[in-house]
Amino acid sequence: MERKITVDREKCVHCGLCVADCPMYCLEFGGEQTPQYQDGAEGLCIACQHCMAVCPEGALSFGGLNPADSLPTAYGNSDALLRLIQSRRSMRHFKDEGIPSEILAKIQAMLPFTPTASNANGLHFSIVRSRGKMEAIRRATYGTGALFGEVNSPGLRRYREKIASGEDIIYRGAPVMIAVASEKERTVPPCHGVVDAAISLTLVDLYAQSLGLGAVWCGLALHAALQIPEVLALLEIPEEYALCYTMLLGVPAVRYPRTVQPEPFRVKIL
Numbered sequence: 001m002e003r004k005i006t007v008d009r010e011k012c013v014h015c016g017l018c019v020a021d022c023p024m025y026c027l028e029f030g031g032e033q034t035p036q037y038q039d040g041a042e043g044l045c046i047a048c049q050h051c052m053a054v055c056p057e058g059a060l061s062f063g064g065l066n067p068a069d070s071l072p073t074a075y076g077n078s079d080a081l082l083r084l085i086q087s088r089r090s091m092r093h094f095k096d097e098g099i100p101s102e103i104l105a106k107i108q109a110m111l112p113f114t115p116t117a118s119n120a121n122g123l124h125f126s127i128v129r130s131r132g133k134m135e136a137i138r139r140a141t142y143g144t145g146a147l148f149g150e151v152n153s154p155g156l157r158r159y160r161e162k163i164a165s166g167e168d169i170i171y172r173g174a175p176v177m178i179a180v181a182s183e184k185e186r187t188v189p190p191c192h193g194v195v196d197a198a199i200s201l202t203l204v205d206l207y208a209q210s211l212g213l214g215a216v217w218c219g220l221a222l223h224a225a226l227q228i229p230e231v232l233a234l235l236e237i238p239e240e241y242a243l244c245y246t247m248l249l250g251v252p253a254v255r256y257p258r259t260v261q262p263e264p265f266r267v268k269i270l
């Protein structure tokens with residue numbers, strides 16, 4: 001997005017919130033007490049749009065965007081959000097039907113709102129929704145017999161037996177898979193791209209479950225894609241991105257009437 005700030009002078013009340021809220025300290029008050037980039041600071045701007053979002057008067061436009069087109073902010077109901085977090089479960093039983101297009105479109109429209117380090121937005125989402133493509137991924141995964149070949153733990157032996165008996169233990173019959181990839185250079189330490197990818201799927205999981213879908217993180221599908229080049233190729237991830245994680249989605253075939261009662265994490269209050 002173009003690094004360009006325009007200010008409606010009629011509306012600007014010179015409160016300074018835009019200048020103070022810039023995470024990169026790029027802005028200053030110019031001659032007419034209107035905000036502007038400091039000399040040459042456009043290059044430091046991460047295009048987070050905080051200057052536009054924070055302006056109480058809607059006087060500042062970033063990159064030619066109209067502040068009036070932004071959504072009014074809303075922070076929802078904390079009790080409802082907590083109950084959603086407590087109620088979400090990994091879904092491993094899906095109905096044999098697709099996800100309605102309008103529901104999938106809602107999830108897709110949510111994606112750009114997930115935070116990324118330095119606002120890099122360097123993620124790519126492969127959303128596999130075609131039945132034929134999911135079948136091709138299943139065939140490529142189970143057809144080779146390569147999966148878990150070299151590992152001999154009791155758990156993985158059990159997986160191998162299940163696969164041999166024709167069970168879809170990886171994709172669980174899900175109609176949709178989301179594979180999130182990050183720009184390759186952002187996957188090396190400090191691995192911001194991988195963290196960004198995990199955050200995005202965390203939000204997909206919650207939002208999908210609030211929409212009545214079932215979702216499950218799928219490390220096994222990630223393993224399949226990383227082990228079997230044909231599976232990875234089917235995800236059509238652009239060359240400059242590296243696959244980070246996968247999530248399965250679908251219409252749930254079971255319902256959880258109650259939450260689990262998880263053991264607490266270790267926490268030290270300092």
Ligand SMILES: Cc1cc2nc3c(=O)[nH]c(=O)nc-3n(C[C@H](O)[C@H](O)[C@H](O)COP(=O)(O)O)c2cc1C
Nearest residue numbers: 088089090091092170216217218219220221222260
């Ligand atoms: C990073 C990650 C990878 C996972 N991979 C798989 C997987 O490959 N297959 C699976 O059935 N569940 C997978 N899960 C689901 C976990 O087993 C599940 O989150 C955990 O048992 C807690 O259950 P809950 O999600 O219902 O609370 C994964 C979860 C996470 C967070």
